[in-house]
Amino acid sequence: MATFEDFQKLDMRVGEIIRAEEFTKARKPAYKLWIDFGDEIGVKQSSAQITDRYRLDELVGKQVLGVVNFPPMKIADFKSEVLVMGTYSDQGVVLIQPEQKVKKGDRLG
Structure with a gap:
């Protein structure tokens, strides 16, 4: 069973998707995402299998x-x-998205 200390090891932040592309080389349908997590972390990239629910133009x-x-x-x-x-x-x-717009890099807490 996971402990609260295990949970605290995860650094979960809010970022804003600034670029999205089809990921044609992925085995399962996916998008390439570039996400801005603010000044402290910067822009990071991620592969996300979200093609069933989201179109590129809405990300x-x-x-x-x-x-x-x-x-x-x-x-x-x-x-x-x-x-x-x-x-x-x-x-x-x-x-998973914040209910209201928040600052990039805000932590889940």
């Missing part, structure tokens, strides 16, 4: 929650640096 400007302190993963020819948080729902992965 830029969207705020999302991401884990920023996992080690990078290489997916095909792309380095995924953050894990974008979402729920596995009947309609596909639904992104």
Whole structure:
């Protein structure tokens, strides 16, 4: 069972998607995302399997929650640096977003 101390090790922050592209080399349908987490962390990239629920043209400007302190993963020819948080729902992965617009880099706490 995970402990509260385990949870505290995760650095989860709000970022804003500033660029999104199709990830044609991924094994499962995915997008390449570039997410701005503010001055302290900067722009990080992520591969996200969210194609069932989101179109590319609606992602830029969207705020999302991401884990920023996992080690990078290489997916095909792309380095995924953050894990974008979402729920596995009947309609596909639904992104976790703040209810109101907040500052880039704000922590989940």
